[in-house]
Amino acid sequence: MRTAVLEAAIEELTTTGYTGLTVERVAQRAGVHKTTIYRNWKDVDGLVADALAGHFAGDIPIPDTGTVEGDLRALARSLVVTMTTRAGRALLSDAVRLPQLAEVKRALFDDRFRRAEPVVTRAVERGELPAHTDATELLKTLAAPIYFRLVFTGEPVDATTADRAVHVALAAARAPALPED
Missing domain, CATH: 1.10.357.10 (Tetracycline Repressor, domain 2)
Structure with a gap:
């Protein structure tokens, strides 16, 4: 679930930009309910930070x-x-x-x-x-x-x-x- 949400967040971020990113759209793209996201990230900012950190942390x-x-x-x-x-x-x-x-x-x-x-x-x-x-x-x-x-x-x-x-x-x-x- 975590991987799907983080990947969905990157996709949404690159599609809509930061200002257009919503938890609802990330949840829909990841195939989870938005409460799942809120249980794991307190807000969109934390989700974006985690998603980008994971994406660029590769070797x-x-x-x-x-x-x-x-x-x-x-x-x-x-x-x-x-x-x-x-x-x-x-x-x-x-x-x-x-x-x-x-x-x-x-x-x-x-x-x-x-x-x-x-x-x-x-x-x-x-x-x-x-x-x-x-x-x-x-x-x-x-x-x-x-x-x-x-x-x-x-x-x-x-x-x-x-x-x-x-x-x-x-x-x-x-x-x-x-x-x-």
């Missing part, structure tokens, strides 16, 4: 192409693909104003940054980046141009956007503008 493959540029390109392109799906757009929708979702997003990104640290560690070991490059700051610098377009300007993002983000992040790291504190 992401960390690339090992042999070069930092190749690894960062794979990460950036993966981010573009993920965030341009219907669920990715939902994560960037009105739902971002939910306090519970802010925590979910923070934990999600902290986890993603931690998992991607080996990309920077390997690059430092190969001499491609300065020894004290801050992995998290490099990854934030990589993601920033993509998120700026998605969140603020509404411009389309694609592989070219991802590749440009890689060049910006590498230039900053090599400057070296991203040293560990």
Whole structure:
């Protein structure tokens, strides 16, 4: 039941947006009564937070192409693909104003940054980046141009956007503008 409700919530969120999402429609899509949802989630905000957290908590493959540029390109392109799906757009929708979702997003990104640290560690070991490059700051610098377009300007993002983000992040790291504190 829980899986069906969470999947239904994602579908409703991506179909109607956060402002159009109702417990009644999620229940109908999941094939449960709305009281079942209210017994498990106190409100729509909690349901949305759980649904998005579960959807994006899946394991992401960390690339090992042999070069930092190749690894960062794979990460950036993966981010573009993920965030341009219907669920990715939902994560960037009105739902971002939910306090519970802010925590979910923070934990999600902290986890993603931690998992991607080996990309920077390997690059430092190969001499491609300065020894004290801050992995998290490099990854934030990589993601920033993509998120700026998605969140603020509404411009389309694609592989070219991802590749440009890689060049910006590498230039900053090599400057070296991203040293560990």
